[in-house]
Amino acid sequence: MFKDVTTEKINAVMQDAWTAFHVYRKASLKQRADFMRAIVFELEECGDLLIQTAMKETNLPEARLRNERTRTIYQLESYALACEKGDWLEARIDTAIPGKNPPKPDIRKMLVPMGPVVVFGSSNFPFAYSTAGGDTASAFAAGCPVIVKAHPAHPQTSAIVAEAILHAADKCNLPKGIFAHVNGVSFEVGKALVMHPYTRAVGFTGSYAGGKQLFDWANQRKEPIPVFAEMGSVNPVFLLPEKLRSAAADIATMYAGSVTLGVGQFCTNPGLIIGIESEALQTFIHDLGKAIQSIAPGTMLHQGIADAFVTKREEALMQPDVHLVAESAIAPSEKQGQPTIATVDGKTFIKNPVLHKEVFGPYSMVVRCADMKEMIEVAKHLEGQLTATLMATNNDVSNNDELVEAVKNICGRFILNGVPTGVEVCLSMHHGGPFPATTDARFTSVGADAIKRFARPVAFQNWPDELLPDELKNGNPLGIWRTVNSELSK
Amino acid sequence: MFKDVTTEKINAVMQDAWTAFHVYRKASLKQRADFMRAIVFELEECGDLLIQTAMKETNLPEARLRNERTRTIYQLESYALACEKGDWLEARIDTAIPGKNPPKPDIRKMLVPMGPVVVFGSSNFPFAYSTAGGDTASAFAAGCPVIVKAHPAHPQTSAIVAEAILHAADKCNLPKGIFAHVNGVSFEVGKALVMHPYTRAVGFTGSYAGGKQLFDWANQRKEPIPVFAEMGSVNPVFLLPEKLRSAAADIATMYAGSVTLGVGQFCTNPGLIIGIESEALQTFIHDLGKAIQSIAPGTMLHQGIADAFVTKREEALMQPDVHLVAESAIAPSEKQGQPTIATVDGKTFIKNPVLHKEVFGPYSMVVRCADMKEMIEVAKHLEGQLTATLMATNNDVSNNDELVEAVKNICGRFILNGVPTGVEVCLSMHHGGPFPATTDARFTSVGADAIKRFARPVAFQNWPDELLPDELKNGNPLGIWRTVNSELSK
Numbered sequence: 001m002f003k004d005v006t007t008e009k010i011n012a013v014m015q016d017a018w019t020a021f022h023v024y025r026k027a028s029l030k031q032r033a034d035f036m037r038a039i040v041f042e043l044e045e046c047g048d049l050l051i052q053t054a055m056k057e058t059n060l061p062e063a064r065l066r067n068e069r070t071r072t073i074y075q076l077e078s079y080a081l082a083c084e085k086g087d088w089l090e091a092r093i094d095t096a097i098p099g100k101n102p103p104k105p106d107i108r109k110m111l112v113p114m115g116p117v118v119v120f121g122s123s124n125f126p127f128a129y130s131t132a133g134g135d136t137a138s139a140f141a142a143g144c145p146v147i148v149k150a151h152p153a154h155p156q157t158s159a160i161v162a163e164a165i166l167h168a169a170d171k172c173n174l175p176k177g178i179f180a181h182v183n184g185v186s187f188e189v190g191k192a193l194v195m196h197p198y199t200r201a202v203g204f205t206g207s208y209a210g211g212k213q214l215f216d217w218a219n220q221r222k223e224p225i226p227v228f229a230e231m232g233s234v235n236p237v238f239l240l241p242e243k244l245r246s247a248a249a250d251i252a253t254m255y256a257g258s259v260t261l262g263v264g265q266f267c268t269n270p271g272l273i274i275g276i277e278s279e280a281l282q283t284f285i286h287d288l289g290k291a292i293q294s295i296a297p298g299t300m301l302h303q304g305i306a307d308a309f310v311t312k313r314e315e316a317l318m319q320p321d322v323h324l325v326a327e328s329a330i331a332p333s334e335k336q337g338q339p340t341i342a343t344v345d346g347k348t349f350i351k352n353p354v355l356h357k358e359v360f361g362p363y364s365m366v367v368r369c370a371d372m373k374e375m376i377e378v379a380k381h382l383e384g385q386l387t388a389t390l391m392a393t394n395n396d397v398s399n400n401d402e403l404v405e406a407v408k409n410i411c412g413r414f415i416l417n418g419v420p421t422g423v424e425v426c427l428s429m430h431h432g433g434p435f436p437a438t439t440d441a442r443f444t445s446v447g448a449d450a451i452k453r454f455a456r457p458v459a460f461q462n463w464p465d466e467l468l469p470d471e472l473k474n475g476n477p478l479g480i481w482r483t484v485n486s487e488l489s490k
Numbered sequence: 491m492f493k494d495v496t497t498e499k500i501n502a503v504m505q506d507a508w509t510a511f512h513v514y515r516k517a518s519l520k521q522r523a524d525f526m527r528a529i530v531f532e533l534e535e536c537g538d539l540l541i542q543t544a545m546k547e548t549n550l551p552e553a554r555l556r557n558e559r560t561r562t563i564y565q566l567e568s569y570a571l572a573c574e575k576g577d578w579l580e581a582r583i584d585t586a587i588p589g590k591n592p593p594k595p596d597i598r599k600m601l602v603p604m605g606p607v608v609v610f611g612s613s614n615f616p617f618a619y620s621t622a623g624g625d626t627a628s629a630f631a632a633g634c635p636v637i638v639k640a641h642p643a644h645p646q647t648s649a650i651v652a653e654a655i656l657h658a659a660d661k662c663n664l665p666k667g668i669f670a671h672v673n674g675v676s677f678e679v680g681k682a683l684v685m686h687p688y689t690r691a692v693g694f695t696g697s698y699a700g701g702k703q704l705f706d707w708a709n710q711r712k713e714p715i716p717v718f719a720e721m722g723s724v725n726p727v728f729l730l731p732e733k734l735r736s737a738a739a740d741i742a743t744m745y746a747g748s749v750t751l752g753v754g755q756f757c758t759n760p761g762l763i764i765g766i767e768s769e770a771l772q773t774f775i776h777d778l779g780k781a782i783q784s785i786a787p788g789t790m791l792h793q794g795i796a797d798a799f800v801t802k803r804e805e806a807l808m809q810p811d812v813h814l815v816a817e818s819a820i821a822p823s824e825k826q827g828q829p830t831i832a833t834v835d836g837k838t839f840i841k842n843p844v845l846h847k848e849v850f851g852p853y854s855m856v857v858r859c860a861d862m863k864e865m866i867e868v869a870k871h872l873e874g875q876l877t878a879t880l881m882a883t884n885n886d887v888s889n890n891d892e893l894v895e896a897v898k899n900i901c902g903r904f905i906l907n908g909v910p911t912g913v914e915v916c917l918s919m920h921h922g923g924p925f926p927a928t929t930d931a932r933f934t935s936v937g938a939d940a941i942k943r944f945a946r947p948v949a950f951q952n953w954p955d956e957l958l959p960d961e962l963k964n965g966n967p968l969g970i971w972r973t974v975n976s977e978l979s980k
Contacts, residue, residue, distance in 0.1 A: 022895060024894075026895075082976075084978075087973065090939075092917045092918040093918055093938075094914070094916040094918040094919075096714065102912060104914055104916075105908060105914065107914060107916060107918040107920055109917075109918040109920050112898070114931075133529045215709075215714070216709075219705075219706075219709045223873075223874070223924070223925045223926070224925055224929070226706070226932070239744060257857070261664075265559060283979070309546075327702075346952075364506070383713075384713070392653050394954060394956065394957060397957050398957070405512060405515075405516075408602070408948060409605075409950070412946075412947070412948060412949065413949040413951055414948055414949065414951065414953075415951040415952060416523065416948050416950075416951065416952050416953045416954075416957070417952055418595060418951060418952045422592060424584070424594055424595065424597060426583040426584040426594075426597060426976075427582045427584060427973055427976055428582040428583055428597040428598055428599040428949060429599070429949055430583075430595060430599050430947040430948060430949035432673075432946075432947070434713070434715055434826065434946075436713070439714070440716075441604075441946045442716070442945075442946050444946070444947065449582075451582075451948075455900075455932075456922075456924075456931045456932050457900065457920040457922070457932070457934065457939075458898060458901070458902060458903070458904055458920060459903040459904065459918055459919055459920035460903075460904050460906075461903055461904065461905040461906065461908060462905060462906050462907055462908045463904075463906045464884060464906075467884060467887050467888070467906070481978050483577065483917055483918075486572075486575075486916075486917055488978060
């Protein structure tokens, strides 16, 4: 359906991006925000064509896509606001002390853009984590040009959004190299983009295999560059005893919904639910199974994802001592994912790393631990996670410090009495987590702090006021928060 | 003189660190600061023994070592203060909006400690970037245990400081695993420390070869970890025409001092001075050469560094079209570094990467460019740098935007009309820079922002006030700056 971009074209695109970087890096915060708002305008102009194209390419329902477009627009608008506000610049000023021995010079520091950012969009969020998604929005806010590699699962959708961005750039009189859209299915296209000397950072949302490969390439460069790969998670949920006794049925209902939301195609899908053997756990398993039986299979994003779900589900169910609890009573048709709950005991789980891996789709496994000690062992054996959840009373939390600390240690977002699905776009969000959830646990890909991924500090020493960037001038003409002689002020 | 630590010992040390981490991560900001101040007390108790031991091991003069001890104490004290203040935690709170559809949960984010940090001390700063130096101080502030590999060039100094830290830990009732000191000269010790599964981050100051090796090992781990390696720099200085015409002699005097300060053994030593062919440049070269002739050779840190200086100096001087301008009129004796100035034309420099490399010691090369265009080309051909300096009038800066931007793009600290030697310990300092100056241009190793290297964000979703960490509680009992619903406040 579409052809791989050629090496010549990649070189030309990267040269244009590098040239554009030298213009765009000097764009004021307001100019960057205006550009992002112009993209919003153009996206809205795309109207129903965008929704309908995405529906055809992704099998996602209309309401979900409309919500996702709203979210994408909210991301652009809120990051534009954050960009203008400038808190993210981490502006710091220490004024000179000429009388000191030796004299202390005036030093002022702020974040500056890194350079062209290559973005690999995700298949499961055709708008919010693709062409004009979170990575692109944060790179533009940071002052970086963006090169998007279209996701092969929704190339038309991606092309429509790319046109919208290019229109916006044109209207804002920004150089054309500020954004480029290239197609590629082969390995080589991704590699050429990551290895190009003008590429300064990479954003990715997708599989572990894909993200880890980009990370390895980036580190093999002559000059290694940061890769922000969000590679999914099993998002463990721990059912603590007192809470489970009081609310097994409610938790089962809540989680039947969360496990199957969007046919389980979220990186925050709860793929693991850990409890302690008890009557309450049996009730929970029973109720969850019953609820799952009544949930219809849904069509998955594309054939590859549907096939992978069948394969990984089967692989998990075939492991020794894993039992099927329930599956949807309605047989799945082609490309559909069948809601499924499995179970295994804690000892078997700890020993078998196959069971620690994500099964991307409407699947979850209940791990039955002998006691709290075993539950702690399970937590300690898990890899890094985007999220972890406790279903717990206050007593449960207070009385099980070792478990709470072990769980906190492996996750980026720590939820109490909720579900991990649903990622709020706000400054306090951390959508990241220890490896292998992401390649860099220090940065988030959701919320305006995501802007910081594409910037680095520069300290200006002994510059006169008139030559400093506005962000660092004595008069603070932009009115941003800055730390002046160790105290925050405006 | 000392033996490599065994693998068994490394495993035991890391197990102790991991155990201690689970205690220390919960230490309050005040407790961490108290511990750091207790280290200061113990260091002061070491008295002259510490200075005399370091003098014997490093050949550094007494005054310099006393100053460096003062600096080390200032680092500990100022990072302790910053730790308590809590700005570095990046606390963010977004309160719940239950009426939203779907309801928005309460989310609160802050940085939490990563885990045990392995620190490789430097040879040129036996106090400030070694055992109780900047990396150790920032890791303790972040809430992480530290394992120091003693630098083989000053093992006794390192052992005395290590004892001081252990005494302080003991007095503060902290678990013994919070700090460990191991010896090692071989490759294997470094590798075992970096590859150990309990190691969560690495701090290093030293050569490119050493730092890059640690970085590669860290990325080859099953779970890659961050490496903060500061690997030195040539710290280019650009002499702009108007400034040079007005102050050639003064700049020569200033730089003769900076090039030879501490026998040139600073990572910020100006190894490259770039000017445009002119009478003023000839005057500058002449005056710089004359000043260098009158500066006596000094004893270098150890035989290895003195040998490397001789080899690299010779290698640079042997390159085609490189000319010796001047060297110290006093012949160096054993282990001494001879102050040296060389020169080369811009075209030759651009073509020969050997000339872009650091010659660690009292050496600098003046690059004579044909014109501003060539000076810009030189800037664009340089690798990443800790610092870059412009000697320039305001007119020079305003009229040469392309040069200014090209230089800013390659450096972490951008100095105007000063020298790069001398690194202030303050929040606005950025001691970092694009690869290969460091392995991570986003973080500084000097100033309290260095604390952030050893922490990662965790978002708490839907936690009741009483179960949240004090840093995130509604009442803000610690009185720290936090961003609440997108606005900074106390």
